[in-house]
Structures are given as C-alpha cells and as structure tokens.
Amino acid sequence: MTPSVATESKTQITPEMRQQEQAWAVAAQQGDSRAFMQIVDAFQRPVYNLCYRMLGDGAEAEDAAQDTFLRAYSNLNSYDPNQKLSSWLLSIASHYCIDRLRKQRYQFVSWDELPPWRWLPDTAPQPEEATLKHEARETLQGLLDELPADYRAATVLRYWYDMSYDEIASALDTSVSAIKSRLFRARQMLAEAAQQAELQLPAGD
C-alpha cells in the first residue's frame, strides 16, 4: 500500500505571481542561482503532485520531482520567457514520468486480486473523516494507476492543472485531436474499472 502523502489546497495564481515567476526564470537564465531556488520553492508542490499522480508512490514522486528540477536547471537556456513557467516545468515532469513508467516493469493488478476487505461493504461504525479522505485518495490513485502513461498524463494535467486541450497538447508534444482521444478513452477506462470494482462513486452533477 502506498504511504499516504500530505495534501494541500490548490492556490489560485494571480497575474502578479505569474510576472514574478517569469522574472525569476529570466534571472535564473542569467546565472542567478537564488532565483532558481525561488522557482523550486514556488513549484515544488505542483511538480511533486504531478509526479505522485503519475507514479503512485511518494518516494518515487520525490525522486522524479528532484530530477525534473535538475533537468530544468540544466536546460534553462531552452526556456522561452513567453511561455508559462508552470507549463514548461510540468511538461518536463510529464515526459520524465512517462519515460519512467515505460521503463518500469509493473504489474497490472486486477480488482479481483486486491484484498477483498477493500471492496466489501463496511458494516463497522463509520470511520473518521480523515480515514474517509485517505480511502478516497487510495481509490482515486488506484483508478489512475489503471491508465496507460499517456492517458494518465493527459488526465492529470486536465483535472489538477486546468490546462486547456491546446496546453496539454503542447506539454505532451502531441496534437489536440490526440488529447481529445486520450481523455475520452481514459474516462471510459476509468468508468469501466470503477464499475468492475463496484465502487461507490459520487453522483454526477
């Protein structure tokens, strides 16, 4: 079982914050190491979150996030200041995680092979809210782990980072039509997986 990781609420990025981030990026390109550390502090959560959603493990996500920033540092000269810094970093993280997943030998675990206690109706007294939230995260990550790397990346970028189809296509170096197809197939796979496991999903709006 994956150890639970801390979570934090998403913060809205204001135009002023975005300008500050661009300024750090330009300064870092000119050799200002403190500016790059500001970037690491500002983006460690979004980058780590993407790595965690992609890889499903806290330790691997830490490793992947660290390597993402190393790659960004080594390739600062390739960053275009007209591009969003967050998009650039998330693109590096996405490609890194996709490559890592493809190299890994991982087993698909069907819902039938999971311990039955995970899916049987709980007749015990209601658990605390924190435990409920933890189980919900585990369910969500279990669903995400079912997806192929490309579909998973598109799903994570769409839901957690509110990226448009154009932005996702740019981040993953593919076309908008490919992204549309990936998101559609990902949703179908997730729905089928949830149905097979007889998960209690929230009612749709």
Added chain:
Amino acid sequence: MMKDAFTEKISLWLDNELSPAEVIELKSHLERCPACRQAHQAMQQVHTLFLAAAATLAAPSPGFGHRFELRLAQRRAVKGWQIWLAVAGLMLGPLFFIGGLAVMGGLSLLNLSSAWLDAGIFYQWLTEFIDSAASLRVLLNLAGLLLKAAYVTIQEPLFWVCVLVALVMMALWVRVMQTISQRSISTAKFIF
C-alpha cells in the same frame, strides 16, 4: 470498448468543449439512446470524483528545497572531473600539433642550414656580415633562407592536416573554456 461519435462527444461535453448547438444535439440523443445514457452517467461520476480530488495537491515532505540543493551539488561534483578530463585532452591536442608544426619547420630549416654550413658558406656569410652588417644583400640572403624553409614545409600535405586539426582543437578549447568559466561563476554563486 464502445466508441462512436456521440460517446466521444460526452467527454468533450464534460470539458465544456461543445458548442451550444452540439450540446442540444447530444442531449437529444441521450434521451433516445440508453447505452449512451449509461456511458454518460458512468463518465460523469468519474468526472465528479476527479474534480473533487483535484482541489488538493499532494505535497512533498518538508525540506524538499534543501534536498534539491544537495542533489545539485552532487551532480556538479560528478560532472566536474569529466569536464577537467576533456579540458586536459583538448589542451594537449593543440599543443601537440603546434609542437609538431614547430618541429617540422625546424627540421626543414636545419636541413638547409646544415648544407649551407658544410659548404663553408657560413664563414663567408659571417665575414661579410661583420664587414657590412647593414648590407641589404646579407639581409636578403637570410630572408631567402627562411622562405626556402617555409616553401619546403608547406609542400608537405601533413603540414596542412596539422594546421586544420590544430585550428579545430583550439576553437573547441576556447568554447569549452568559455562554458567552464560561465559554470564556475554559477557554481561559486550557488555554493557561496
């Protein structure tokens, strides 16, 4: 896995990517098609689950920035010796070829000068030089000697190969030294 034009549009609808007219068309279809309606319900439930979950970001454990600084410093230490090895090779390369040019040119000069000494011309030259040091003829003879040595050297094909390789090596060396000096400044700023 079922896929048709309408089920794909359900996914686009969830992302607000359909025009109003397309939404009306899709809703009308869902009223008539139980399979698509079921697909819509299933995808909508997953969509709602993910929207709720996406309100929070997984966060690294405290000290992420500090761990990154250590990792970066380690990466630089590993790459440092590789860079110095490459620099040493690039420095020795041009030195070797420039030295080779000097040796080849010097040998050509010695070949001519040794013939000149054997003929006893050297002593005649010395006498004339002492008698008339400012003599233009003596200076021209000396210049002629140097030109002859150069002429012999440049006729060797290997000479031009050495020149070309030396120029390439020196250009690479300059480029590497520029990169190292820039990175050294960055590293010094980063560490100190």
